[in-house]
Amino acid sequence: xxxxxxxxxxxxxxxxxxxxxxxxxxxxxxxxxxxxxxxxxxxxxxxxxxxxxxxxxxxxxxxxxxxxxxxxxxxxxxxxxxxxxxxxxxxxxxxxxxxxxxxxxxxxxxxxxxxxxxxxxxxxxxxxxxxxxxxxxxxxxxxxxxxxxxxxxxxxxxxxxxxxxxxxxxxxxxxxxxxxxxxxxxxxxxxxxxxxxxxxxxxxxxxxxxxxxxxxxxxxxxxxxxxxxxxxxxxxxxxxxxxxxxxxxxxxxxxxxxxxxxxxxxxxxxxxxxxxxxxxxxxxxxxxxxxxxxxxxxxxxxxxxxxxxxxxxxxxxxxxxxxxxxxxxxxxxxxxxxxxxxxxxxxxxxxxxxxxxxxxxxxxxxxxxxxxxxxxxxxxxxxxxxxxxxxxxxxxxxxxxxxxxxxxxxxxxxxxxxxxxxxxxxxxxxxxxxxxxxxxxxxxxxxxxxxxxxxxxxxxxxxxxxx
Amino acid sequence: xxxxxxxxxxxxxxxxxxxxxxxxxxxxxxxxxxxxxxxxxxxxxxxxxxxxxxxxxxxxxxxxxxxxxxxxxxxxxxxxxxxxxxxxxxxxxxxxxxxxxxxxxxxxxxxxxxxxxxxxxxxxxxxxxxxxxxxxxxxxxxxxxxxxxxxxxxxxxxxxxxxxxxxxxxxxxxxxxxxxxxxxxxxxxxxxxxxxxxxxxxxxxxxxxxxxxxxxxxxxxxxxxxxxxxxxxxxxxxxxxxxxxxxxxxxxxxxxxxxxxxxxxxxxxxxxxxxxxxxxxxxxxxxxxxxxxxxxxxxxxxxxxxxxxxxxxxxxxxxxxxxxxxxxxxxxxxxxxxxxxxxxxxxxxxxxxxxxxxxxxxxxxxxxxxxxxxxxxxxxxxxxxxxxxxxxxxxxxxxxxxxxxxxxxxxxxxxxxxxxxxxxxxxxxxxxxxxxxxxxxxxxxxxxxxxxxxxxxxxxxxxxxxx
Numbered sequence: 001x002x003x004x005x006x007x008x009x010x011x012x013x014x015x016x017x018x019x020x021x022x023x024x025x026x027x028x029x030x031x032x033x034x035x036x037x038x039x040x041x042x043x044x045x046x047x048x049x050x051x052x053x054x055x056x057x058x059x060x061x062x063x064x065x066x067x068x069x070x071x072x073x074x075x076x077x078x079x080x081x082x083x084x085x086x087x088x089x090x091x092x093x094x095x096x097x098x099x100x101x102x103x104x105x106x107x108x109x110x111x112x113x114x115x116x117x118x119x120x121x122x123x124x125x126x127x128x129x130x131x132x133x134x135x136x137x138x139x140x141x142x143x144x145x146x147x148x149x150x151x152x153x154x155x156x157x158x159x160x161x162x163x164x165x166x167x168x169x170x171x172x173x174x175x176x177x178x179x180x181x182x183x184x185x186x187x188x189x190x191x192x193x194x195x196x197x198x199x200x201x202x203x204x205x206x207x208x209x210x211x212x213x214x215x216x217x218x219x220x221x222x223x224x225x226x227x228x229x230x231x232x233x234x235x236x237x238x239x240x241x242x243x244x245x246x247x248x249x250x251x252x253x254x255x256x257x258x259x260x261x262x263x264x265x266x267x268x269x270x271x272x273x274x275x276x277x278x279x280x281x282x283x284x285x286x287x288x289x290x291x292x293x294x295x296x297x298x299x300x301x302x303x304x305x306x307x308x309x310x311x312x313x314x315x316x317x318x319x320x321x322x323x324x325x326x327x328x329x330x331x332x333x334x335x336x337x338x339x340x341x342x343x344x345x346x347x348x349x350x351x352x353x354x355x356x357x358x359x360x361x362x363x364x365x366x367x368x369x370x371x372x373x374x375x376x377x378x379x380x381x382x383x384x385x386x387x388x389x390x391x392x393x394x395x396x397x398x399x400x401x402x403x404x405x406x407x408x409x410x411x412x413x414x415x416x417x418x419x420x421x422x423x424x425x426x427x428x429x430x431x432x433x434x435x436x437x438x439x440x441x442x443x444x445x446x447x448x449x450x451x452x453x454x455x456x457x458x459x460x461x462x463x464x465x466x467x
Numbered sequence: 468x469x470x471x472x473x474x475x476x477x478x479x480x481x482x483x484x485x486x487x488x489x490x491x492x493x494x495x496x497x498x499x500x501x502x503x504x505x506x507x508x509x510x511x512x513x514x515x516x517x518x519x520x521x522x523x524x525x526x527x528x529x530x531x532x533x534x535x536x537x538x539x540x541x542x543x544x545x546x547x548x549x550x551x552x553x554x555x556x557x558x559x560x561x562x563x564x565x566x567x568x569x570x571x572x573x574x575x576x577x578x579x580x581x582x583x584x585x586x587x588x589x590x591x592x593x594x595x596x597x598x599x600x601x602x603x604x605x606x607x608x609x610x611x612x613x614x615x616x617x618x619x620x621x622x623x624x625x626x627x628x629x630x631x632x633x634x635x636x637x638x639x640x641x642x643x644x645x646x647x648x649x650x651x652x653x654x655x656x657x658x659x660x661x662x663x664x665x666x667x668x669x670x671x672x673x674x675x676x677x678x679x680x681x682x683x684x685x686x687x688x689x690x691x692x693x694x695x696x697x698x699x700x701x702x703x704x705x706x707x708x709x710x711x712x713x714x715x716x717x718x719x720x721x722x723x724x725x726x727x728x729x730x731x732x733x734x735x736x737x738x739x740x741x742x743x744x745x746x747x748x749x750x751x752x753x754x755x756x757x758x759x760x761x762x763x764x765x766x767x768x769x770x771x772x773x774x775x776x777x778x779x780x781x782x783x784x785x786x787x788x789x790x791x792x793x794x795x796x797x798x799x800x801x802x803x804x805x806x807x808x809x810x811x812x813x814x815x816x817x818x819x820x821x822x823x824x825x826x827x828x829x830x831x832x833x834x835x836x837x838x839x840x841x842x843x844x845x846x847x848x849x850x851x852x853x854x855x856x857x858x859x860x861x862x863x864x865x866x867x868x869x870x871x872x873x874x875x876x877x878x879x880x881x882x883x884x885x886x887x888x889x890x891x892x893x894x895x896x897x898x899x900x901x902x903x904x905x906x907x908x909x910x911x912x913x914x915x916x917x918x919x920x921x922x923x924x925x926x927x928x929x930x931x932x933x934x
Contacts, residue, residue: 211822211825211826212825241829241832241833314818315822317818318817318818318819318821318822319819319822321818321819321822322819322820322822322823322826325819346818346819347817347819348817349817349818349819350785350814350815350816350817350818351781351784351785351788351813351816351817351818351820351821352785352786352788352789352792352813352814352816353789353818354785354818354821354822355678355782355785355786355788355789355821356789358678358679359678359789362708365708366708
C-alpha cells in the first residue's frame with residue numbers, strides 16, 4: 001500500500017484503490033486526520049472532527065469491502081457535513097453561540113443517505129453563522145480561510161465544506177445554498193459545487209435560512225465525484241414538504257457523451273456586467289475550450305434579472321427574520337453583530353413586497369425556461385471576483401464599487417428564486433493564484449446535462465494543460 | 468313547447484328537454500331575459516345583460532341541436548359570469564369605477580371553455596368591488612340583494628352569480644373564491660357552490676384578488692349541474708402558472724354510487740363554535756340524513772385552525788394590497804371607501820409574517836390531510852349565520868359579537884389557504900325562510916367524492932320532503 005500523502009485526488013479513484021486493495025479506508029482516514037490536525041489550524045474548516053467515530057466507520061468499511069460487501073462508489077469515502085446538517089449524537093452548531101452545545105437526536109435525511117452509501121464522516125464543517133453570509137468569516141468558531149491564500153475568505157456560507165475539500169482534507173462535503181452558499185465557496189476555493197433543482201434533495205434536518213430558497217448540494221474536486229454524491233442524496237423524502245416526487249436517477253449517466261453538437265447559451269446582460277478582468281478572461285477561455293470540444297455558443301436574453309435578484313434578496317431577508325424572530329427578541333446579544341444587523345434588516349420589510357416577490361418568481365421561472373429553449377445549458381461566471389480578504393466588506397470591480405456581500409451573491413442568487421439547477425466548476429486561476437469558477441445553469445431536474453457539460457470541460461481543460 | 472315560467476329547474480333537465488325538443492334555447496333565453504328584466508331591478512344581480520348576443524347564441528345552439536350536433540350537457544344552457552372574468556368584447560368591470568368602461572380583448576380560459584361547451588352567456592354578474600368583501604353590498608353598481616329577502620345580502624363576493632342562479636334567472640354561473648366568495652353566497656342564497664382544488668380550474672383572465680388563494684368555481688341549483696359545469700372547466704392551462712397538470716375527468720361519475728359504508732368526519736372544534744342556533748339545527752338534520760343514508764360519522768380533530776385562518780387572512784390582505792398598490796397610490800378616491808380602507812390595512816403587514824403564513828400553509832395541508840385519513844369527507848357549516856341585512860356590519864351570534872365580514876368567512880377561509888376542495892350545498896331554511904348551507908371538504912383533487920356525498924344528501928333530503 002502507498003505511503004500517506006499519496007492519496008488519489010478523486011473519490012472515484014479512491015474507490016478503485018479500495019476495490020483493488022491498494023489502499024484501505026483505515027489508512028486513508030488516518031492520513032486525512034493527520035492532515036486535518038496539521039492543516040486545519042490555519043484553515044479552520046472544521047468545527048468538530050469526528051476522528052474516533054471515523055476510524056470505527058473506516059474499520060467497518062474495510063471489513064465490508066474485504067468481505068466483498070461493496071456498497072458503491074461512496075463506500076469508505078471520507079466526507080464532511082456543513083455544521084447545520086443534523087447528525088445524531090454529533091454536535092451541530094450552525095456556527096452559532098446559540099447551538100454551541102447542541103447535539104441533535106436525529107440525523108438529517110442527507111446525512112443518513114450518505115452514511116447508508118458507506119461514506120465516513122470526518123467532521124462537521126464551519127459555516128457563516130446560521131449560513132447568513134457569503135464570506136464565511138463570521139462564525140462563532142472563527143473565519144474559514146482560503147487554501148490558496150490564508151489571508152483571504154473561503155467564501156460562504158459553506159466555507160468549511162469548500163475549504164476542506166479544496167485542501168484535500170476530505171473527498172466530498174455537503175453544503176447548503178440559499179443565495180449561492182455552495183457555489184460561491186466552490187468557485188473561490190477552486191472546486192466543484194452543485195445547487196441541484198429545488199426539491200431534488202431533502203432538507204429534513206437541515207437548519208433553515210429560507211424555507212423557499214434553501215437547497216442542499218455536494219462539493220467535490222471532480223465533476224464525476226459530484227454526480228456520484230448527488231446520486232446518493234437525491235430522491236423523494238416525505239419528511240420534507242418541499243421535496244419533489246422524482247424518482248432516483250444516475251446523474252453520471254451522460255458524463256462521457258461529450259458536448260459535440262450541443263449549444264451553450266450565454267446571457268451577456270447582467271451576468272457579464274461588472275465582472276473583474278481576470279475573471280472575464282478565464283470565462284473567455286472556457287468558452288474557447290467548449291467551442292473546440294464541439295459545442296456551439298448562442299447569446300441569449302433573460303429579462304428582469306435585477307428584479308429577480310431583488311425578489312430573491314427580499315424573500316431571503318424576510319424568511320431569515322422569521323426563522324430567527326424568537327432568538328432576536330430574547331437573546332439578540334448572542335448573535336454575531338454583523339449577522340444580527342443583517343437579520344434585523346428583514347424585520348421592517350412589507351408583506352405586499354413579499355407577495356410581489358413570489359409573483360416575480362413565477363415570471364423568472366418562465367424567463368429562465370425560455371432562455372433555455374434551444375440551448376442545453378447557460379454559461380455565466382459564478383462570482384464576478386476572486387476571494388477577497390477576510391473581513392473586507394467593500395470591493396472595487398473595474399471601477400464599480402459594491403459591497404462584497406452583494407458582489408459575490410449577485411450571479412448565483414437568481415436561480416435560488418427559480419430553483420433551476422446551477423453548477424460551479426473551477427476554470428483556472430488568476431496570475432496571483434486565486435481560483436475562478438464558471439457557472440452552468442440547466443433546466444429544472446436536468447442536472448445530468450450540467451454534469452455532462454462540466455465533465456467535457458474538465459477533460460478538455462486537463463488535456464490542454466498536459467498537452 | 469311549454470309556456471314560459473315553466474322551465475325545468477336543473478340544467479340536466481333543460482338539456483334533456485332540448486334533446487327531446489320540448490324546449491328550444493331561443494325560447495328559454497327569451498323567457499329568462501324577460502325574467503331578468505322584471506326581477507333584476509330588485510336583485511341587482513347583473514352588471515351587464517348580454518341579451519342580443521345571447522339570442523344569437525341561442526339561435527346557433529338551436530340550429531346545432533336540431534342538426535344533431537349536440538355538444539354535451541351545457542349546450543344551449545344560459546349562464547352568467549362574475550364580472551371579473553374577462554369576456555372578449557363584453558364589458559368587464561370588477562364591480563369597480565376603475566374598470567367601469569373596460570372591454571377586454573380576450574376571454575378568460577374558463578369563459579372560453581364554457582362557450583366551447585355550448586353554453587350561452589346571459590350576462591356579467593355583480594361582485595363586491597374587486598371581489599374584496601364577503602357581503603356583496605359594496606359594488607360600483609350597488610348591492611346585490613338576496614332572492615329570499617331583498618332587505619338582506621346575497622353574500623359575496625360572487626353575490627350576483629349566486630342570486631341570479633337562486634332566482635332562476637340563469638342555470639349556472641361562475642364565481643371566484645378567495646376566502647369563501649363562491650361558497651358564502653351559495654349558502655346564503657340556498658344553492659350549490661364549489662371551490663375546487665387549487666390549480667384545478669384555470670385563472671387566466673380572471674382579475675386577481677390574491678394569487679395564491681383565488682379559486683374559480685361553479686354555482687348551480689343542483690349538485691349534478693355543478694359537477695357538469697366543473698367538467699367543462701377543469702384541465703391544465705399552460706397560460707396559468709398555478710394550473711395543475713391534471714387530466715380532465717368526469718366529476719359526475721360517482722354521483723349515484725351512494726354513501727353507504729362511507730364515513731364523514733366532523734371537526735367540532737372551530738367549525739361548530741359560535742354557530743347560530745338555527746344553523747346548528749339544520750346541521751344536525753343533515754347529519755341525521757347522512758346517517759339514514761348509511762354513512763358513518765366520526766369526530767375528527769384539525770389542530771391550529773385559528774392560526775390557519777389568520778395565515779389565510781394575512782396572505783389575502785398582503786396580496787390584495789400588492790394587486791392594487793398602484794391604484795391606491797394614484798387614484799385612491801375611485802375605490803369604495805370601505806374597500807379602500809380594508810385594502811390599506813394590507814400595506815403595513817410585515818414580510819416575515821407573510822413568510823410564516825406560508826409555513827402555516829404547509830402545516831395546515833398536513834393537518835387537513837390527516838383529518839381526512841380514514842374518512843371520505845369533512846362536514847361543517849358553510850357560514851355560521853344566515854344572510855344579514857344589507858350594510859349591516861356587526862352581528863351577535865348567540866352572544867358572540869363579531870364583524871359580519873369575519874363571521875361569514877370564518878369557516879370557509881382555511882381551505883383557501885390549503886387549497887382543499889370545498890363544496891357548499893343547501894340544507895333547508897330557518898323559520899324565517901333564510902337558507903342554510905353545509906360545507907363538505909375533501910381530499911386534494913377528489914372533487915368527485917364531494918359531489919357523491921352532496922348528491923346523496925340532496926336525493927335523501929328531497930325524498931324526506933316529498934315522503
